[in-house]
Amino acid sequence: MNVKPTCYFEASARTRIAKLVDPDSFSELCPPHLRHSSPHLARLNAPVAFDDGVMVGRALLAGHPVLIAGQEGKFNGGAVGEVHGAKLCGLLERALSERPAAVLLLVDSGGVRLHEANAGLIAISELMRAVLRTEEAGIPVFALIGGSCGAFGGMGIVTLLCTEVVISEQGRIGLSGPEVIETVKGVDEFDSRDRALVWRITGGKLRRVLGDATRLVDDDIASFRAATAELLGKHAERRLPASDLAALTEEHEQLSARARRYDTARDGRIVFEEAGFTELESVALMPVDDFNRHLEGTP
Amino acid sequence: MNQLSENPASWDAQMRNSSARRERGAAFARGREVSAEDITRLLEAVIEPGDRVCIEGNNQKQADFLSRSLLKTDPSRVRDLHLLQSVLALPEHLDIIEQGQVSRVDFSFSGPQAGRLATLVEQGRIKIGAIHTYLELFARYFIDLTPKVALVAAQAADRDGNLYTGPNTEDTPAIVEATAFKNGIVIAQVNEVVDKLPRVDIPADWVDYFVKAPTPHYIEPLFTRDPAQITEIQILMAMIAIKGLYAEYGITRLNHGIGFDTAAIELLLPTYAADLGLKGKICTHWALNPHPTLIPAIEAGFVQSVHSFGSEVGMERYIAARPDIFFVGRDGSMRSNRAFSQVAGHYACDLFIGSTLQIDLAGNSSTATKGRISGFGGAPNMGSDARGRRHASPAWLRAGREARPHAAMPRGQKLVAQIVETSREHMQPAFVERLDAWDLAESAGMELPPVMIYGEDVTHIITEEGIAHLLRCETPEEREQAIRGVAGYTQVGLARDRRMVENLRDRGIVRYPQDLxxxxxxxxxxxxxxxxxxxxxxxxxxxxxxxxxxxxx
Known part of the structure; x- marks a missing residue:
């Protein structure tokens, strides 16, 4: 049949996991039939999900054992509540004893679930700590981003703590979402309907140029799988070094320098220009392979 | 007895009247050119109370600057107007009514202003002559509703007043021809004045005045459907349409209504239809606006020709690069023409397929809802049997045989399909016992319920449940059960006679996906x-x- 490869952007979290890992290798922890759903949503008479919008489990990817979590963006925008957060933290805690090749977080989330704000905020801070602890133990944590919700709010922060960030062009990383900024600061500050602007500021290509993302891939699950497999191979060869103070200080200095450099930038254009992309209109349409080749050719 | 000498009537009163108007207008024009500052005074000079005025505005291109300028005229001078126009699209079109300068309106579609128009009618502040189809209204421009003043929009004018309308030519030729040759005054707003036009769409001696508008005329990207919003239900219906209707009848010449349902069909041509081996056998010749969703089918070689009612924002360069497919001038840009494309859709297409809001048990289909007078646009012209058609084609002949198997005189029939989900948003059923159009007709004092497509013209209904071949039904009772048989979990669908529907299924009148x-x-x-x-x-x-x-x- 003349069908296109399965699109990552549109797939459900379950489809993403099923097609990302080795066939039939996924086994789910806390599966939906156990009905770990949100007590807060139930109290508000809001619809609940039996997996609270996230599935966690173990699987093989190109033969490497991994722990994997997938957020369902179509349930409350993938937002993190108490149970949802606990499942993610529990998975990272399990990594310390199981020692998989990596923990894969398929992030698709607007951030904290407002219905259970305090519990959600605590969950995010626990999650940040758990990611750092896992990496400290020499186990890399990968974020995969290519869903419609992107990685925003607390999940934007968690994503930037990860060892590797694989993103598609449709994927986005940010803190406050464009609609939130427009609501709070006005349309002159950020026109959330100007989709091209939104993507030039938060989208996958910009995040890759800035170095926030370590791989840019096509929007299909097979491409995410190929990039993840390649990174698993890389980390299997070279164990993650325990982060030391000197390395952290250096990274902070680099980030401060970047913040100063783009302090007055109103748009991602300048970042693309500095990366040597001369025709800005064509950046958006440039195939991912060409884009990556161009980027790797730049010093 | 000498009739001629005794006849007191003159034969050129209208012509002398327009000359007088032009003399008054001369004070505000340099030749044909009028400045934006003087346009309101020019309008006051050339428009007389009671005039029939056509403001060009369809569902795409709008003479918006001239509309706004008309609003600024002195209501004591410019009054009792009779507006004639394809579409009441802009708020200004109704503002001029609210200002009390209009006494009557004839139109065909009101889309976004439908709610406000209904309120004005209920308050008795405007009288509607009739709600037309596009072709009907154009036809009346040449019979009994000829505009005295036409306010039109073009891309550019040269110094002499020749007009270039470019890809969005749309209604301009029909309006200008009727006005210019029957003693009317034609005023054009243009985006730019240039020394040399890419091509002349309207010759200068049909144009009395042109004005460079401060901002380019508005064009609505009406036919752009984002494929990201197409649902799996719509994809299933598109599969049913392609396999159960297009392939079944071998439909090569067709028109698609606007909507995600038909966009899904267009996007399934290079995949699903190609796999069924239908390339070159269906969907080769179109009367269609340049839908962006048709691009993949064109690129896959499915499409041989497309004639368009209007253009579509953003498609200009693509069209210009595909002159084998589209109607493109020697200057490289498309020429559209709503009147010709409507005629083409009516007489030279074997199928119209489009969506609707409500279908009753006789198959009458309507987009009217209470509190909104929205009109029809072109759908009734596309979606009706062309009784004046005399050329044969396999699809047309087969439809005719199926519809009238016992008729002594053979004749074909146009295929008219309605494609709808059984329930719309907010779980509103698409199938009803009684159309809202009846209530609307009552509340707005209309002579007829505003039905978009009459049941007798509808040959097929496609829903997510299946396809009903209404033309194959022998009795009204069978027709009703065939409709119920694809009406899903609506009240109409649940009330079906199951045995009768099964019988219709056995006879290939109702067909479900598994049957296909x-x-x-x-x-x-x-x-x-x-x-x-x-x-x-x-x-x-x-x-x-x-x-x-x-x-x-």
Whole structure:
């Protein structure tokens, strides 16, 4: 049949996991039939999900054992509540004893679930700590981003703590979402309907140029799988070094320098220009392979 | 007795009247050119109370600056107007009514202003002559509703007043021809005045005045459908349409209504239809606006020709690069023409397929809802049997044989299909016992319920449940059960006579996906030739330039 490869952007979290890992290798922890759903949503008479919008489990990817979590963006925008957060933290805690090749977080989330704000905020801070602890133990944590919700709010922060960030062009990383900024600061500050602007500021290509993302891939699950497999191979060869103070200080200095450099930038254009992309209109349409080749050719 | 000498009537009163208007107008014009500052005074000079005025405005291009200028005229001088226009689209079109300068309106579509128009009618502040189809209204321009003043929009004028309307020519030729040759005054707003036009669409001696508008005329990107919003239900219905209707009748010449349902069909041509071996056998010749969702089918070689009612924002470069497919002038830009395309859709297409809001048990289909007077546009012209048609085609002949198997005199029939989900948003049923159009007719004092497509013209209904071949029904009772048989879980669908529907199914009148060999599980978005606007841009080789709010990259 003349069908296109399965699109990552549109797939459900379950489809993403099923097609990302080795066939039939996924086994789910806390599966939906156990009905770990949100007590807060139930109290508000809001619809609940039996997996609270996230599935966690173990699987093989190109033969490497991994722990994997997938957020369902179509349930409350993938937002993190108490149970949802606990499942993610529990998975990272399990990594310390199981020692998989990596923990894969398929992030698709607007951030904290407002219905259970305090519990959600605590969950995010626990999650940040758990990611750092896992990496400290020499186990890399990968974020995969290519869903419609992107990685925003607390999940934007968690994503930037990860060892590797694989993103598609449709994927986005940010803190406050464009609609939130427009609501709070006005349309002159950020026109959330100007989709091209939104993507030039938060989208996958910009995040890759800035170095926030370590791989840019096509929007299909097979491409995410190929990039993840390649990174698993890389980390299997070279164990993650325990982060030391000197390395952290250096990274902070680099980030401060970047913040100063783009302090007055109103748009991602300048970042693309500095990366040597001369025709800005064509950046958006440039195939991912060409884009990556161009980027790797730049010093 | 000498009749001629005794006849007191003159034969050129209208002509002398327009000369007088032009003399009054001369004070505000340099030749044919009027400055934006003087346009309101010019309008006051050339318009007389009671005039029939046509403001060009259809569902795409709008003479918006002239509309706004008309609003600024002195209501004591410019009054009792009779507005004649394709579409009441802009708020200004109704503001002029609210200002009390209009006493009567004849139109065909009111889309976004439908609610406000209904209120004005109920308050008795405006009288509607009639709600027409596009072709009907154009026809009346030449019989009994000839405009005295036409306010039209063009892309550019040269110093002499020749007009270039470019890809969005649309209604301009019909309006100008009727006005200019029957003693009327033609005033054009243009985006720019240039020394040399790319081509002349309207010759200068049909134009009395032109004015460079401060901002380019507004064009609505009405036919752009983002593939990202197409649902799996719509994909299933598209599969049923392609296999159960297009392939069944071998439909090569057709028109698609606007909507996600038909966009899904267009996007399934290079995938699903190609796999069925239908390339070259269906969908080769179109009367269609340049839908961006048709790009993949064009690129796949499915399409041989497309004539358009209007253009579509962002499609200009793509069209110009595909002159074998579209109607393109020697200057390289498309020429559209709503009147000709409507005629083409009526007489030279074998199928019209479009969506609707309500269908009753006789198959009458309506988009009217209470509190909204929205009109029809072109759908009734496309979606009706062309009784004046005399040329044969296999699809047309077969439809005729199926509809009148016992008729002594053979004749074909146009295929008219309605494609709807059984329930619309907010779980409103698409199938009803009684159309809202009846209530609207009552509350607005209309002579007829505003029915978009009459049941006798509807040959097929497609829903997610299946396809009903209404033309194969022998009695009204069978027709009703065939409709109920595809009406799903609506009240109308639940009240079906199951035995009768099964009988219709055995006779191939009602067919479900499994009867057609369609695997419902195949109906996923992976079947779409493009899943996003960006996919369309890529399919066009970067030639399609979508409006920015359709982008997500």
């Amino acid at each position: 060999g369609i695997d419902k599980r195949m109906a996923t978005r992976d079947l779409l030739a493009a899943r996003s606007i960006k996919d369309l841009v890529l399919a066009s080789g970067g030639l399609y330039n979508p409006p920015k709010h359709f982008r997500n990259w």
